[in-house]
Amino acid sequence: MWLKGKGCPLGTVPIKRITKEDLIRQRSMPPPENVIFDDRWATVAIARTPINPNNKFAGGGMSASIWNPHVEGQQHSACRLKIQKEQDIIQVGWRAGKKHCFNILCPGFVIVSPEIPVDMLYDQVSHRGDNTSLEDEMGISRIFTSLTSFATDVEWGGVVYSPPGVPEPPMGSSFFPVNDTTYDAYCSGLQVLNAKGEMIDVDRVITHVDDTNLYKILDYPHASPGKFQHYILYGGPGENT
Incomplete structure (x- = not known):
């Protein structure tokens, strides 16, 4: 994806050149999100x-389809791979939503991919019947306290946010999964390091x-060899009509 598929040289990552316009735009952004990633x-x-406090995970991986669910205002809708131990969390994936901090001008971002900048806009997203995917692998960094050794929990799937009193937005494909990877949002090849x-x-x-009235998830453990391996299908319309 980056530099026409060539990526960055070994040991380096892509850094966006900051312009004067970027700094001016940053002043109008809302305050950065809580870097503790409060999911309440x-x-x-x-x-x-x-759940097992004796789990020892050094990272995780998945391949996820990329969607662009409709969100408004402060809403966002995302797919993520999350690694956690106690209060420390690191996550990677994609997110639809324009009102939140999403690049290295904000605290809490760690660049790990030599191919994909953290604020990259995907010009190709999935449509029902034609899925576009993103492959993610993530390891533990030394910037944490609890995650200086191993994580105990790894998570894959969808997450949405709306301010209190605002209807929940769509997740994934914006439809409940129908057991078809060309129509459903998925995370496939679930792995741990x-x-x-x-x-x-x-x-x-x-x-x-x-909330099973708004979203659903289907689990297929090692349903078939090849691309998908262990995968999940997830999504839903939310409260939007």
């Missing part, structure tokens, strides 16, 4: 590793949906 006001449809540094397929996950 978020609604999720996710799959996660079974174990304590030995081995990227292994995830055999079992626990699924959770905050």
